[in-house]
Amino acid sequence: MSIEYFLNSLYLIKPEIVVTTFLVFVVLLDLFSNKRNNLLPFFSILGLLVTGYFVLEQFGLKGLAFVTSDSRAMVSVDSFSAFFKSIVVLSSIYFILMTVYSKEMEETFDRTGEYYTLMFGMVLGMFFMISGSDLILLYLSVELVSLSSYVMAGFAKNSEKSSEASLKYLIYGALSSGLMLFGISLIYGLTASTNLYELNPLLIVSEANSFILMFAMLLIFAGIGYKISAVPFHFWTPDVYEGAPTPVTAYLSVASKAAGFALLIRLIKVSFIAEKDTFGFWIYNPIFNWQDFLVIISVATMTLGNFAALWQKNVKRMLAYSSIAHAGYLLAALAVLSDTGLVAVLVYFAVYLLMNLGAFLIVIFIKNKTGSEELDSYDGIGFSMPFLGVSFTIFLVSLTGLPPTAGFIGKLYLFIALVDAKMFVLAIIALLNSVVSLYYYIRILKHMFLAKPSENSPKEELSAVQFIILFSLVIPVLLFGVYFSPIVELAKNSILLLGF
Amino acid sequence: MQQVPLLSLITFLPIIGMILILFLPKNNEKVIKSLTLAVTGIQVLLGIVIWRFYDYSLGGIYNQASFQFVEKFRWIEISSVSWLGTIKIDYFLGIDGISAPLILLTAVITFIATLASWNIKTSIKGYFALFLLLDTGMMGVFVALDFFLFYIFWEIMLLPMYFLIGIWGGPRKEYAAIKFFIYTLLGSVFILLAMIGLYLSATETLADGSKVFTFNMLQLMNAENYTADGILSPLNPSNLRLWAFLALFVGFAIKIPMFPFHTWLPDAHVEAPTAISVILAGVLLKMGTYGILRINYPMFPEITNQLVWWIALFGMINIIYGALCALAQKDFKKLIAYSSVSHMGFVMLGMASLNTAGVSGAVLQMFNHGTITAMLFIIVGIIYDRAHTRGLDDFGGLANQMPVYTGFVTIAFFAAIGLPGLSGFISETFVFLGAFHVESIRLITVISTLGILLGAGYMLWTLQRIFLGQLNPKWSALEDLTAREYAMLIPLTIIVIALGVYPSLMLDLMNSSVNTMVNFLLKSPETFSGLPF
Known part of the structure; x- marks a missing residue:
């Protein structure tokens, strides 16, 4: 392999290079400084901004990096990956801001260096999950993300729940990534390839045993389903979300879910979709019925998420179940298997980013004052902390x-995507689910x-920066509610270059 | 007058008021209240201006040219790709004879309700901010001519209403508020589904000749706009128009509230503070019937024609069942709440007749029920403020103690019963005239007249229990009306009497639109062929 091979690809992975560079810098900076380095968050944000x-x-770019044969590439760079990378x-950035303003983190921090190092490691992993197009690379990136998040979930070392969360996460993660790897090896056995682009024609012509292929896909889905917490791979979610430090929970619920979805979408779109009709509906390879499969998973995910949330007494745990339910909605949009459905997924993700981070941000701010995340401790907060109360209301209304x-x-x-595809039953189930979620x-x-409010409920004292962080989420949530052209335009442009 | 965006002004003025209130310091109670009063007062003035400049000859309904005070500009536009199509949503406001009376009603009722809110004691700032947000939602529903816009206004009302009942309500406020919210949301998700179905089935031709999917209500009423393979297209033999009609109908029926979806209403009314009960009964219930008239009828004329018998039947059930429930109540407010169920049944019966008399009667009944029930709830509020009880059996002989109050009560009760000379009589007569004229629902109409009898029964019995007989010495200290209460009751009384004596004030306003609607409904079933039956 010539040096050109690398040079031609390097310009396509600039973001990843920047992330790696900053990862190293953070380690070095941490090495040569005091125990608590207050410069690190700023430095990390700077790194993320450059990224x-x-x-x-x-x-708008369409490129394949590390190409070996005609269509065989390890990494594909397109608007679709750019969209999800932006979300990450x-x-x-919000994850760092939340960490800085979280009392919980401040109390548990021993050294801050490793925290930010882990974050950059996770970002790197997610970037490759989003744009990788080879199963081996994808598996490695999933592992990288998982390993970083196990440690982050257990970062509050003094908290029993946090350690428990980390352990549970690890056990479930190890199991599902093992299953995924087994699935990948089966696929390799059937097709002699691990490249997503190469799989597509191979799967179409292959007389491969379709039962084994289905089995392999189920195994791979176990790995992805674990990342996006789809039922029945969701069991870790409530415990981990409740136990992990809140910024980590927020991060897991948005970023790693986004990466998981990007992976799933690319896998389906690149490996199984041969073409699409004039209305943008994908004509999928009948060897594996993705539509029925996704519909079943989606209905199970949203229904279980919403109904389990009804009984929760801890706000974080409730939001954990709510994020499971939202994964269900996203899967429903994906199950349409059309361009319209994919636009819906992207729009939903952009919106979900804002409102879910917003909700967790408020949980953090409230916990800073009251020291609790139990629902009962929220009594009267709307009056003692009006800004947080009203903002939380806006986020919750948006989540509904x-x-x-x-x-x-x-x-x-x-729902436009679902009705367009005449999937009325799924649409009605999703609608009824959103009524349940209101409750x-x-x-x-x-x-x-x-x-x-209780007698001695603490007053709301937010610094100017905290207000700015809060408003930077509240205002888009309201603005995009009445003027949503930018989001939809972005989503639409982002999917144009995916796959073919 | 076309240059002034009157409808935007009357709709968004409360939002401006709300923002001002949010910036005022908390303890400035007087200023907050006066500001709200000023905003709602200006709304009444704007309503009068609209009324003055309204052209009685224009019909509206399906023709944009005959709508008035139209404001239309592009709100959201997303350029085209082959599989998604151009997405285009208009900010489109306008009124015709169906919505104009309801705008006047909303303006008047909100103003009165502001006065009725004067004795709110806790969290004044939050209360009036939410109140004004609610106001915008209500106005918006009646002026919006774009389905998407309509839906946004429709949903905006839910949250303020939840809080207004939930924070400032009675002992079981939490239960009542959540029940209201869940019921209405359940209805509105069905509306959303049908809305999306309609959107994906009909296209509008733009100036440059391109066809795009549309939320424009008027375009959705035109059978020619439906694409051949749209799921809600009459041209599509396997269309789902009946289901879409039912989805919309149930969504709106929950708001009316139609039996068997009415159970949220008594709870909400009993727990809500007086002003919110006034708004709820005075304006919110009308949104259900308005939605059916504005959306179900002209967009699904062929199904409407086939289902009128059912609409009439449910109207009848509402009338009789509501009246019977009212008869059994021991709580004054609950009695009035059930009388609302009964009176909204008349609206449905009138709508089902599909002729000018019946539909005019229905629209007029919407207006009259709004004013009369508002009066009734204020009356309940007045006695509850003084006695802190609403039990019908706790009172007696109040006529001597509070003679002026008793006078107003008598007028309101008689108007509710439908005594000639008061507004309720006119609308109920029109409803029965129209409905009796239609052979298929004649029997239903005849049975429904029982409702008037029952209405007289529970109203007069209530009058007797509260005001006649021996005065309970416990109440010998009750005072008669205060100036604020006069200010609430006198305007409503004037409206009730004026419309009873000279109903043309309102009938002229709606006449042309009602005729247009009726003609449209009778003619268009042929164009909307391809029935699901």
Whole structure:
């Protein structure tokens, strides 16, 4: 292999190079400084901004990096990956901001260096999950993300729950990634290839035993389903989300889920879709019925997520189940297997990023004051901390999917895609699910506004920066609710170059 | 007058008021209240201006040219790709004879409700901010001519209403508020589904000749706009129009509230503070019937024609069942709530007749029920403020103690019963005239007249239990009306009497639109062929 081979590909992976560079810098900076380095968060944000700049450059690009034969590439760079990478970068920035302003983190921090190192490692892994197009690379990146997140989930070393979360996460993760690897090896056995692009024609012509192929796909899905916490691979989610430090929970619920979805979409689109009709519906390889499969998983995921959330008494745990339910909605949009459905997924993700991070941000701010995440401790917070109460209301309304918030736009596009594909039963199930979800979201509102505040409830004291962070999420949620052209335009442009 | 965006002004003025209130310091109670009063007062003035400049000859319904005070501009536009199509949503406001009376009603009722909110004591700032947000939602529903916009306004009302009942309500406020929210949301998700179905089935031809999917209500009423393979297209033999009609109908029926979806109403009313009960009964219930008239009827004329018997039947059930429930109540407010169920049944019966008299009666009944029930709830509020009980059996002989109050109560009760000379009589007569004229629902109409009898029964019995007989010495200290209460009751009384004596004030306003609607419904089933039956 010549040096050109690498040089030709390097310019396509600039964001990844930047991330790696900053990972090393963080380690070095941490090495040569005091125990608590307050410069690190700023430095990390700077790194993410630089990364973000290079990610933005990739919009509209279509390139294959590390090409070995005609269509065989390890990494594909396109607008689709740029979209999900932006989501990862954005949520990483909020993740750092949340960490800085979380009392919980401040109390548990011993050394900050490894925390940010892990984060950069995770970002790197997610980037390759998003744009990798070879099963081996994808497996490695999934592992990289998992390993970093195991440690981060257990970062609050003094908290028993955090350690428990980390252990549970590890055990489930090890199992599912083992299954995934087994699935990959079966695929390799059937087709003699691990490259997504190469799989497509091979799967079409192959007389491969379709039972084994189905089995292999199920195994691979186990690995992805674990990342996006789809039922029945969700069991770790509530415990980990509850036990992990809140910034980590927020990060897992947005960034690693985004990466998982990007992987799933690329896998389906590149390996199984031969062509699409004029209305943008994908004609999928009948060897594995992705549509029925995704519909079943989606219905199970959203229904279980929403109904389990009804009984929760801990806000973080409730939001964990809610994020399972949202994964269900996203899977429903994906199950349409059309371009419209894919636009719906992307729109939903952009919106989900804002409202879910917002909700967790408020959980952190409230915990800073009250020291608790139990629902009962939210009594009367709407009056003692009006700004947080009202902002939380906006995020919860958006999570329910009511206008005039961005969440409604996500739901709207989801249902447009479903009705367009005449999948009415799924649409009705999803609609009824959103009615169910109202009941638990509103329970939080009930505690915040309808219950009397306790005598010595702490006052709301937010610094200017905290206000800015909060508003940077609240305002888009409201704005995109009434003017959503930018999001949809972006989503639409982002899928144009995926696959073919 | 076309230059002034009157409808935007009347709709968004409350939002401006809300933002101002949010910036005011918390303890400025007087200023907050006065500001709200000013905003709603200006709304009434704007309503009067709209009324003055309204052209009685224009029909509206399906023709944009005959809508008035139209404001239309592109709101959202997403350029085209082959598989997604151009996405285009208009900010499109306009009124015709169906919505104009309801705008006036909303303006008046909100103003009165502001006065009724004067004795709110806790969290004044939050209360009036939410109140004004609710106001915008209500106005918006009646002026929006784009389905998407309509839906946004429709949903905006839910949250303020939840809080207004949930925070400032009675003992079981939490239960009542969540029940209201869940019921209405359940209805509106069905509306959403049908809306998306309609959107994906009909296209609008733009100026440059291109066809795009549309949320424009008027375009959705035109059978020619439906694409051949649209799921809700009359041209598509396997279309789902009946299901879409039912989805919309159930969504709106929950708001009316139609039996068997009415159970949220008594709970919400009993727990809500007086002002919110006034808004709820005065305006919110009308949105259900308005939605059916504005969306179900002209967009699904062929199905409407086939289902009128059912609409009439449910109207009848509402009338009789509501009245019977009212008869059994021991709580004054609950009685009025059930009387609302009964009176909204008249609206449905009138709508089902599909002729000018019946539909006019229905629209007029919407207006009259709004004013009369608002009065009734204020009356309940007045006695509850003084006695802190609403039990019908706790009172007696109040006529001597509070003579002026008793006078107003008598007027309101008689108007509700439908006594000639008061507004309720006119609308109920029109409803029965129209409905009796239609052979298929004649029997239903005849049975429904029982409702008037029952109505007289529970109203007069209530009058007797509260105001006649021996005065309970416990109440010998009750005072008669205060100035604020006069200010609430007198305007409503004037409206009730004026419309009873000279109903043309309202009938002229709606006449042309009602005729247009009726003609459209009778003619268009042929164009909307390809029935699902």
